Amino acid sequence: xxxxxxxxxxxxxxxxxxxxxxxxxxxxxxxxxxxxxxxxxxxxxxxxxxxxxxxxxxxxxxxxxxxxxxxxxxxxxxxxxxxxxxxxxxxxxxxxxxxxxxxxxxxxxxxxxxxxxxxxxxxxxxxxxxxxxxxxxxxxxxxxxxxxxxxxxxxxxxxxxxxxxxxxxxxxxxxxxxxxxxxxxxxxxxxxxxxxxxxxxxxxxxxxxxxxxxxxxxxxxxxxxxxxxxxxxxxxxxxxxxxxxxxxxxxxxxxxxxxxxxxxxxxxxxxxxxxxxxxxxxxxxxxxxxxxx
Amino acid sequence: xxxxxxxxxxxxxxxxxxxxxxxxxxxxxxxxxxxxxxxxxxxxxxxxxxxxxxxxxxxxxxxxxxxxxxxxxxxxxxxxxxxxxxxxxxxxxxxxxxxxxxxxxxxxxxxxxxxxxxxxxxxxxxxxxxxxxxxxxxxxxxxxxxxxxxxxxxxxxxxxxxxxxxxxxxxxxxxxxxxxxxxxxxxxxxxxxxxxxxxxxxxxxxxxxxxxxxxxxxxxxxxxxxxxxxxxxxxxxxxxxxxxxxxxxxxxxxxxxxxxxxxxxxxxxxxxxxxxxxxxxxxxxxxxxxxxxxxxxxxxxxxxxxxxxxxxxxxxxxxxxxxxxxxxxxxxxxxxxxxxxxxxxxxxxxxxx
Numbered sequence: 001x002x003x004x005x006x007x008x009x010x011x012x013x014x015x016x017x018x019x020x021x022x023x024x025x026x027x028x029x030x031x032x033x034x035x036x037x038x039x040x041x042x043x044x045x046x047x048x049x050x051x052x053x054x055x056x057x058x059x060x061x062x063x064x065x066x067x068x069x070x071x072x073x074x075x076x077x078x079x080x081x082x083x084x085x086x087x088x089x090x091x092x093x094x095x096x097x098x099x100x101x102x103x104x105x106x107x108x109x110x111x112x113x114x115x116x117x118x119x120x121x122x123x124x125x126x127x128x129x130x131x132x133x134x135x136x137x138x139x140x141x142x143x144x145x146x147x148x149x150x151x152x153x154x155x156x157x158x159x160x161x162x163x164x165x166x167x168x169x170x171x172x173x174x175x176x177x178x179x180x181x182x183x184x185x186x187x188x189x190x191x192x193x194x195x196x197x198x199x200x201x202x203x204x205x206x207x208x209x210x211x212x213x214x215x216x217x218x219x220x221x222x223x224x225x226x227x228x229x230x231x232x233x234x235x236x237x238x239x240x241x242x243x244x245x246x247x248x249x250x251x252x253x254x255x256x257x258x259x260x261x262x263x264x265x266x267x268x269x270x271x272x273x274x275x276x277x278x279x280x281x282x283x284x285x286x287x288x289x290x291x292x293x
Numbered sequence: 294x295x296x297x298x299x300x301x302x303x304x305x306x307x308x309x310x311x312x313x314x315x316x317x318x319x320x321x322x323x324x325x326x327x328x329x330x331x332x333x334x335x336x337x338x339x340x341x342x343x344x345x346x347x348x349x350x351x352x353x354x355x356x357x358x359x360x361x362x363x364x365x366x367x368x369x370x371x372x373x374x375x376x377x378x379x380x381x382x383x384x385x386x387x388x389x390x391x392x393x394x395x396x397x398x399x400x401x402x403x404x405x406x407x408x409x410x411x412x413x414x415x416x417x418x419x420x421x422x423x424x425x426x427x428x429x430x431x432x433x434x435x436x437x438x439x440x441x442x443x444x445x446x447x448x449x450x451x452x453x454x455x456x457x458x459x460x461x462x463x464x465x466x467x468x469x470x471x472x473x474x475x476x477x478x479x480x481x482x483x484x485x486x487x488x489x490x491x492x493x494x495x496x497x498x499x500x501x502x503x504x505x506x507x508x509x510x511x512x513x514x515x516x517x518x519x520x521x522x523x524x525x526x527x528x529x530x531x532x533x534x535x536x537x538x539x540x541x542x543x544x545x546x547x548x549x550x551x552x553x554x555x556x557x558x559x560x561x562x563x564x565x566x567x568x569x570x571x572x573x574x575x576x577x578x579x580x581x582x583x584x585x586x587x588x589x590x591x592x593x594x595x596x597x598x599x600x601x602x603x604x605x606x607x608x609x610x611x612x613x614x615x616x617x618x619x620x621x622x623x624x625x626x627x628x629x630x631x632x633x634x635x636x637x638x639x640x641x642x643x644x645x646x
Contacts, residue, residue, distance in 0.1 A: 190370060190371065201395065
């Protein structure tokens with residue numbers, strides 16, 4: 001319950017609130033700017049004459065008769081078949097997350113419960129691979145992929161993304177499993193479970209926040225990846241991010257760059273939805289272990 | 294119903310010895326308590342019986358069957374963990390039901406069995422709650438109910454009371470004693486609390502650094518400790534132990550002279566309990582200045598220092614003296630215990646039975 005003293009505005013509070021407000025504006029501005037501009041024509045959003053055109057849409061009104069236009073979206077989604085890239089991204093992201101999580105939970109659990117020294121060294125090796133630049137993996141793979149004739153296909157990219165992501169998921173899930181007392185599996189095993197049943201019926205249900213958090217980070221890695229997807233996918237199999245890049249590369253044609261702007265907005269929207277939807281699990285996952293439960 | 298035989302079992306981790314040469318037969322329906330300070334191997338012994346730890350030596354036999362290579366689930370034991378290890382995402386009802394479910398016991402009997410088990414530990418009103426919404430004592434009772442619901446051959450309890458506050462511990466202890474009597478199942482109970490051991494056990498096993506020190510009924514352990522470790526561990530206060538020499542049937546140390554102990558001359562340790570000795574006006578076997586006095590309500594504890602060791606005697610609650618006054622203590626010869634000074638082993642003498 002708020003008391004009178006809590007509601008009173010002190011100078012300190014006013015400064016604090018205005019700082020937060022200022023930060024919010026600075027942080028959100030690029031997104032808002034892009035979102036607003038995506039409904040204008042190129043002459044406005046990239047206006048050399050007057051930057052305020054992007055706000056008022058002077059040229060947009062002149063060209064289309066309205067201050068807002070869906071040309072960019074129409075061009076990206078319909079003309080350039082951006083939906084195909086969205087489907088590709090969906091496939092890549094889905095399988096990367098599912099495979100990463102499957103191996104990550106099993107491996108993280110095994111490493112967390114193993115009493116052997118090599119568990120530590122496996123984790124150290126994973127850390128080294130995690131630290132390597134993504135491009136090193138790709139450059140090493142390129143030639144064999146060409147020779148085996150598997151370059152350009154989605155499954156190839158999925159495998160490489162899983163390989164890049166796996167050390168991280170292993171680490172993350174390993175530390176989540178460490179937070180779950182060993183007594184819990186042992187109790188389940190005495191109650192009548194096999195090791196795997198104990199894992200599945202007792203440990204995994206407790207692990208959901210950790211799985212969701214790790215899954216989300218894997219999702220973001222696969223969704224936002226440019227290095228791997230740009231190098232390993234042929235044009236017809238491109239995912240969202242390289243597709244946006246190729247829109248941007250075609251500035252010679254008037255209006256094409258607006259396809260990129262519209263595509264960027266389209267690519268960002270699902271992220272907002274996702275984070276809003278899972279924010280409770282993410283927070284409880286990120287802070288797991290901070291407070292003894 | 295099951296008899297458990299532990300045939301010279303041992304546990305090593307590399308060079309470290311956790312448990313050594315544990316050899317004991319636990320009778321059907323017996324309540325056995327493993328007692329000892331932390332790190333003495335009592336929990337390891339229990340975990341070997343449960344199958345959570347492999348025995349590196351020896352055989353474990355439950356109900357006539359060697360179980361060394363069986364998984365925990367195949368041994369038909371139930372265990373209560375120190376941390377309770379409840380499943381946080383399940384309700385109390387589902388927690389208790391879990392062993393029935395994973396063992397594929399006829400589902401039509403589940404409800405009745407869960408309710409019978411929960412009634413035994415008085416949890417009927419909490420079945421729909423989750424463990425996080427329960428107090429420590431209630432969680433402990435859920436763990437108990439989960440253990441008894443299956444009616445296993447053997448109960449294993451690993452310090453089940455150590456996370457409860459003192460008052461709750463007493464009432465839960467009584468409940469466990471009553472339950473084990475009612476269910477008549479072989480029970481092995483691990484604790485470092487001697488009061489729990491004395492009140493619950495049919496037999497007590499005292500361990501130290503992986504080695505069994507003494508096995509006996511609570512009475513035997515209290516009245517005839519096998520060595521100085523047991524003597525110093527059991528009883529509150531623990532037995533007074535004085536180092537000294539025996540010569541010509543008399544035990545002598547600084548300020549101490551106790552006659553009538555017919556054992557061979559040698560260095561030894563003499564022990565007696567605070568409540569067996571008394572403060573007398575004069576002519577006691579121990580005459581020393583008072584080191585400290587503690588009022589306990591029903592009595593007064595008078596302590597003196599002899600050769601570095603604190604020796605306590607229970608006096609009348611009305612007894613008053615100043616610290617530094619010389620007090621005379623009478624120790625009945627037949628209440629004295631003698632231990633070898635080097636090995637710590639008990640020396641039996643005349644005048645004891």
